[in-house]
Amino acid sequence: MLIEILQQTINGLAIGGVYVLIALGLTTVFGILGIAHFAHGSISMFGGYLTYFLMTGYGLPLIAAIPIALAAGVLLGALVEMLAYRPVRHANHINAFIVALGLTMMVEGINLQFFGHEQIVIPTTLSRVFDIKGVTVPELRLYVILSAILLVAAMMIFVEKTKTGQAIRAVAENRDAAILMGVNVTTIPLIVFGISTALGVAAGIMVGALFAIAPGIGEGLVVKGFAVLILGGLGSFPGAILGGTVLGITESIAAGFISSAYKDVIAFAVMIIVLLVRPQGLLGRAP
Amino acid sequence: MLGIRDLRVSYGAIEVIHGVSLDVAAGECVALIGANGAGKSSTLKAICGIVPVRAGSIQFEGRDITNQSGHAIVRAGITMCPEGRQVFPQMSVLQNLRMGAYTRTDKEQDDDLDRMMDMFPILRERQTQAAGKLSGGEQEMLAIARALMARPRICLFDEPSLGLAPKIVAGVFETLAKIKAMGMTILLVEQNSMMALNLADRAYLFEAGRIVMDGPAKELKSHPEVVRAYLGH
Numbered sequence: 001m002l003i004e005i006l007q008q009t010i011n012g013l014a015i016g017g018v019y020v021l022i023a024l025g026l027t028t029v030f031g032i033l034g035i036a037h038f039a040h041g042s043i044s045m046f047g048g049y050l051t052y053f054l055m056t057g058y059g060l061p062l063i064a065a066i067p068i069a070l071a072a073g074v075l076l077g078a079l080v081e082m083l084a085y086r087p088v089r090h091a092n093h094i095n096a097f098i099v100a101l102g103l104t105m106m107v108e109g110i111n112l113q114f115f116g117h118e119q120i121v122i123p124t125t126l127s128r129v130f131d132i133k134g135v136t137v138p139e140l141r142l143y144v145i146l147s148a149i150l151l152v153a154a155m156m157i158f159v160e161k162t163k164t165g166q167a168i169r170a171v172a173e174n175r176d177a178a179i180l181m182g183v184n185v186t187t188i189p190l191i192v193f194g195i196s197t198a199l200g201v202a203a204g205i206m207v208g209a210l211f212a213i214a215p216g217i218g219e220g221l222v223v224k225g226f227a228v229l230i231l232g233g234l235g236s237f238p239g240a241i242l243g244g245t246v247l248g249i250t251e252s253i254a255a256g257f258i259s260s261a262y263k264d265v266i267a268f269a270v271m272i273i274v275l276l277v278r279p280q281g282l283l284g285r286a287p
Numbered sequence: 288m289l290g291i292r293d294l295r296v297s298y299g300a301i302e303v304i305h306g307v308s309l310d311v312a313a314g315e316c317v318a319l320i321g322a323n324g325a326g327k328s329s330t331l332k333a334i335c336g337i338v339p340v341r342a343g344s345i346q347f348e349g350r351d352i353t354n355q356s357g358h359a360i361v362r363a364g365i366t367m368c369p370e371g372r373q374v375f376p377q378m379s380v381l382q383n384l385r386m387g388a389y390t391r392t393d394k395e396q397d398d399d400l401d402r403m404m405d406m407f408p409i410l411r412e413r414q415t416q417a418a419g420k421l422s423g424g425e426q427e428m429l430a431i432a433r434a435l436m437a438r439p440r441i442c443l444f445d446e447p448s449l450g451l452a453p454k455i456v457a458g459v460f461e462t463l464a465k466i467k468a469m470g471m472t473i474l475l476v477e478q479n480s481m482m483a484l485n486l487a488d489r490a491y492l493f494e495a496g497r498i499v500m501d502g503p504a505k506e507l508k509s510h511p512e513v514v515r516a517y518l519g520h
Contacts, residue, residue: 163389170375170386176337177373182361182390182437 003134008256009249014141014210016248017148021203022225023232023240024155025196031172031235032192035085035096039103040200041222043080046107047073047201048208049115052122062124066205070198077197078190086189104219112215119214122205144206151202152241155195159237168192172235231271233284242282247271288313288472289334289365289441294343296326296333303329305496306343311441316473318483318504320517321493327476328370330493331443334474335367336360348440362390366439370446370476372430376419380410383418383429387436396436403432406465424455431462441472448479460486480517484508492517 022044029037047069054065084103088095128139159165170178171188179185207213207221224247232243247267254266274282289311296304304326311317319327332338334345336357345353352360366387375383384403388396404411407428413421418429427447434442444463448456460482467473467486477483484490484504492500492513500507507513 166378166382166386167389169378169382170389173375173377174373177369177375178386179337179357180335180361180367180369180373181386181433182358184356184358186356 004256005253006135008252010135010137010141010145011256012249012252013245014144014148014206014248015251016245017145018203018206018210018221018244019224019228019248020152020241020244021148021199021206022221023228023244024152024237025199026222026225027229027235027237027240028168028172028192028196030229032168032189033085033089033096034093036100036226037085037196038100038219038222039080039084039107040196040225041218041220042104042107042111043073043076043197043218044200044204044221045207045213045218046076046111046204047197048122048204048213049111049120050201051205052120052208052213053115055123062122069201069205073198073201074194077193077195077200080197081189081193085193104222108215108218111218117215119212120208121212122208124209140209144210147202147206151199155199156237158195164188164191227268227271229281231274231281233281236281236283236285239281239283246282288315288348289474290346291330291334292344292346294330294333294345295341296329296338297341298338302341303496304333307493307496307498308343309491309498309501311472311474313440313472314470315489316467316475316487318475318477318487318490319493320477320480320483320490320507322517323478325493326496327493328445331367331445331474331476334360334365334443358390361437364440365443366434366437366441367443367445368430368434368447370449372423372426374418374421374426374429374433377417379415380418380421380429381414383433384410384436387433388438390437399436399438403436406462407432423451424458427451427455427459428462431459431466435466435471439471441474442466444473444475444477446476446478448477448482456482480513481508484518 022040026037026040029035050072051065051069054060054068055062080103084099085096088099124140126140126143130137130139159169167178167183168188170181170183171185175185207217228240228243228247231247232239250270251263251267255263258266291307291309294304294307295302307326307330319330321327329338333340336355340354344351347363347365350363352363375386384400388399409425410429410432418426421429447459447463451459456479463486475483475487484507487504489502490504490507491498492507
């Protein structure tokens with residue numbers, strides 16, 4: 001029983017890491033611009049597809065394909081901010097919302113056009129399986145968990161310790177005051193979209209290696225990402241990290257002990273229960 | 288140093304400043320006084336590039352800064368300590384102060400940080416606390432220190448006494464007097480006309496988006512109309 005719980009926790013940490021990376025991108029974008037960036041999941045999957053394409057089409061090894069895909073993510077994120085969201089920044093919020101929905105359909109269409117409707121799996125050579133006192137830990141999952149921790153830590157250090165990171169926080173907390181400090185509020189959203197999209201691409205690669213990428217996966221993931229934000233507390237970094245981990249482990253344990261067909265039902269039921277008790281989310285501030 | 292000519296500002300279709308001209312010389316402390324809604328704060332916001340200028344010009348040290356973006360104006364050497372303090376509530380006191388020095392690249396920022404904490408010992412005591420947890424008076428001190436961290440050539444203060452208890456207000460004005468004594472050029476907007484006129488060298492009286500009187504603070508303080516309408520005794 002204990003072994004089984006530990007086993008599912010390890011599994012849950014891997015998928016939880018994916019959720020945390022998606023949610024961190026969403027929460028940063030939401031904090032700066034107040035935009036529910038629905039296209040985030042589809043763009044993340046584009047990154048996964050791109051990695052696969054670089055490997056199978058150009059024969060690049062995974063280790064070379066990943067940095068290229070991440071760089072493409074930064075560029076793509078900046079383009080999305082400039083071309084899709086910037087024109088509606090001063091308009092009614094519903095406009096950005098509609099842009100987000102339209103962008104999702106567009107990116108899904110592009111994915112379908114370029115990469116087809118067949119599901120793809122990013123091939124890796126990480127096939128060893130460790131056995132730690134009865135708990136089996138596949139090498140790939142371990143690397144996914146470690147990379148997720150590394151990326152989250154890097155993001156936290158960036159936001160807390162660098163000037164640009166502090167400016168991002170300042171804009172999120174008080175935009176007008178940030179302008180008075182001399183922060184350029186035109187370039188900050190560009191940087192935020194670049195970084196967020198790169199984190200999303202990392203999540204897309206993880207999904208592609210752990211499971212598979214197929215049309216519609218990205219949309220499902222973005223819904224989970226927003227669920228994590230609400231669960232953890234909107235606008236809270238630690239909340240997104242905790243929320244993503246909790247959602248991943250809950251899903252995993254539900255799949256292991258009850259049925260994998262009901263894992264989403266159970267995960268969302270847990271979310272609803274948490275919100276009934278703490279409407280502001282696990283780490284959100286009471287209004 | 289700062290020269291404003293025929294400034295007009297409107298919010299949507301409604302013009303709130305109808306052609307205002309004023310000057311601030313280097314080292315001077317100038318107060319803008321007048322009733323709520325007379326256009327004092329809007330004038331400051333126009334200088335900082337937060338609200339657009341519809342007509343007229345703003346010159347700073349011989350450069351035209353009319354309608355430049357807010358961050359460019361900070362880099363030019365103008366900093367504002369905004370109305371309502373506007374600290375970054377979830378960032379620590381220290382992080383707030385460092386944000387004040389955002390445009391700086393010199394190596395003396397830590398020295399300045401030390402100086403600010405000597406000037407406001409409460410900020411040293413609370414440096415790791417979230418700024419939102421400070422009292423109103425402490426937040427005002429933080430906002431003032433944060434503005435000074437930019438090493439501005441002119442510092443604009445927008446209603447620094449607003450919403451503070453009388454005892455705290457006296458402390459804020461003592462601080463402003465200290466900053467003035469350090470040689471900082473100050474443009475102060477204040478509804479507490481008596482306090483403002485006691486501190487300032489010169490003052491402009493605003494009424495309904497226009498300047499109706501200006502001169503040395505001492506003269507305005509004893510002008511019968513100012514006494515009747517704004518000093519209330």
